[in-house]
Amino acid sequence: MSHYNNTHNNRNQDNFVDVEDYDNTSEYQLQQRMTPQQQRQEERRRHAEAGTASGAAAAAAGSGASPWLNKQKKKSSKWKTIAWSVLVILILAIAGVLAWYFAVYKKNNANSGSNNSNNGNTGGSNNVPATGPTVISPNGTVLPNTNYPLKKVFYGMAYVPLGAQLPGCFNTQQSVDDELALLVQTTSRVRLYGTDCKVLEYVLNSIERKKLDLKVVVGLWIDKDNATYTRQMTDFFKVMETYSWSNIIGVSVGNEVLFDEYQPAEVLLAHIAEVKAKVVALGHKDLPVFSSDLEKFNTYPLTSSEDRAGVNLHPFFSGIPIEQAAEWYWKYLKENVTPKVNVNRTAPIDIWITEVGWPTFPASSAVQASVPSIPNLQIFLDTWLCEANKNGMPYYYFEFFDAPWKIWPGSAVEGFWGLMTIDKKLKVKLPDCLVN
Numbered sequence: 235m236s237h238y239n240n241t242h243n244n245r246n247q248d249n250f251v252d253v254e255d256y257d258n259t260s261e262y263q264l265q266q267r268m269t270p271q272q273q274r275q276e277e278r279r280r281h282a283e284a285g286t287a288s289g290a291a292a293a294a295a296g297s298g299a300s301p302w303l304n305k306q307k308k309k310s311s312k313w314k315t316i317a318w319s320v321l322v323i324l325i326l327a328i329a330g331v332l333a334w335y336f337a338v339y340k341k342n343n344a345n346s347g348s349n350n351s352n353n354g355n356t357g358g359s360n361n362v363p364a365t366g367p368t369v370i371s372p373n374g375t376v377l378p379n380t381n382y383p384l385k386k387v388f389y390g391m392a393y394v395p396l397g398a399q400l401p402g403c404f405n406t407q408q409s410v411d412d413e414l415a416l417l418v419q420t421t422s423r424v425r426l427y428g429t430d431c432k433v434l435e436y437v438l439n440s441i442e443r444k445k446l447d448l449k450v451v452v453g454l455w456i457d458k459d460n461a462t463y464t465r466q467m468t469d470f471f472k473v474m475e476t477y478s479w480s481n482i483i484g485v486s487v488g489n490e491v492l493f494d495e496y497q498p499a500e501v502l503l504a505h506i507a508e509v510k511a512k513v514v515a516l517g518h519k520d521l522p523v524f525s526s527d528l529e530k531f532n533t534y535p536l537t538s539s540e541d542r543a544g545v546n547l548h549p550f551f552s553g554i555p556i557e558q559a560a561e562w563y564w565k566y567l568k569e570n571v572t573p574k575v576n577v578n579r580t581a582p583i584d585i586w587i588t589e590v591g592w593p594t595f596p597a598s599s600a601v602q603a604s605v606p607s608i609p610n611l612q613i614f615l616d617t618w619l620c621e622a623n624k625n626g627m628p629y630y631y632f633e634f635f636d637a638p639w640k641i642w643p644g645s646a647v648e649g650f651w652g653l654m655t656i657d658k659k660l661k662v663k664l665p666d667c668l669v670n
Contacts, residue, residue: 235490235546235589235632235640235648384416385664387619390423390451390630392589395433396656399639403431410436411444416658417634418446421669425588425630427489428455429469438477449483451588451630456488456505457496463488463505471512484522485509486544486588492531503539510541526588529571534578543575546589548632549614553602556610559592560618567627587629590622591651594661599647606647612662620667 395413397404414437417424426433434452441448454466470485487506491497497505502525510523525536526544537543547567549559567587576582592614593599593606600606622629636652654660 235651382660382663384419384660385666385668386420386422387623387664387667387669388421388631389623389628389669390425391417391421391653392425392427392630392633393417394427394633394635394637395431395436396635398431398433400430405431405433405436407436407439411440413635413658414440414446414448415444416654418448420634420653420664421631422447423449423451423483423630425451425453425486427453427486429453429466429473430455434470435473435477438473438481441481442477448481450481451484451486452482453486454488454505454509456491456502460497460501467505467509470509471516474516479516479518479521482518482521484524484542484586485513486524486526489526489588490531490546491525491527492536493528499536503535506539522586524586529574533574537575537577537579537583540583543583543585544588545571545575545585546632547571547587548590548592550592550604550606551601553604555603556592556605556613557617559604559614560621563590563618564621564625585627587627589632590618590629591632591653593647593651595650596646599645606650608661615662616665619665623667623669 393413395405395410397409410433414424424437426437429435429452434450437450440446441450452470454463454470456463474482487509488496488502491502492499506523506525513519513521513523522541524540524542524544525532526546527536529543529545529547532543532545547563549563549566552559552562552566554562571585572582575585592611594608594611595606597605597607631653633651633653635654635658636650636656638649638656640648652661
């Protein structure tokens, strides 16, 4: 999933899919006009569909695209004029989302001292979300806040601090303190995605200063600009000159680098080798260094160069109903993920599920029968979480907060995978299955 350096907002109209013109557009042309995120969703759907009976049936029936790409009749010869009008509306919607996000974020910063203060080691009752209505989407959808309590029921949690996006960097040490005071009530492990905006420094500072029961998987973001990796790798080792390595349990060199075609495999392998060599030289040879990707890409030769197979596995992209999501996950993990990551290996490699979750908005971004909604998130946690804790395979739930900065024309669902809203309200009731 995308987290850093979002550059998609400035693309012109020709990059967006006009579903009304789909009848007269070849599949190849349609792919060329998709936004990168639409292509990601379509590839995920096709990739996961191969492992499900329902997916095979759908393919046999000729359903080549997700519902949001279904064919519609061309309404008139003036579709270009209509498309331009839609583009203007989308731009205004994005502006509204961003204004909403920063308004809520700044309000949270102003009130953080009273609403999210924490004097204990792992957070106390003062950290339970406040009562009152909770705005969960930019279109004004309101969820009555039933004051669900936070529980330490997740093995690990994927986390990007609110506002930690270049070039603005609106996050602060205080804002990260406040967010971790909530996060540590749900897990003892956190996965980061990058070092920009002092994310790693702030997190480690908060852990040591407030004595939080929290271990960190460091993330080094990789994109098409090689300077990004160099900057983040340098930042990582510079930060670790000050903070304790005892709080680090892994280093993820890139996230979905091969899936997104950010860099070729040989470049990624070289980056992993470089980081591993530096970690070993500093006396931490047992610290796992790996990359995170779909199992389709997290296989040989990548798995010959990493200490773990970090696999992002999302039932949502399989296109199945939520009632079947947990069953699909365990079957796909056994029959597809495990064999693929162990190709050409003499001994099995340990698997870490580095992303797993379910989105909550908007319903229009459904992938076949997989529909984003808060009730569906509740079903997923009720049917999957306790089984995951019992099975004992390491996983990092995706993700702690919603991320509206990942919304752009053609894709909204990427912004709403959070367990909590950006105004720090828990969306669902957590099951009672505490993690060891």
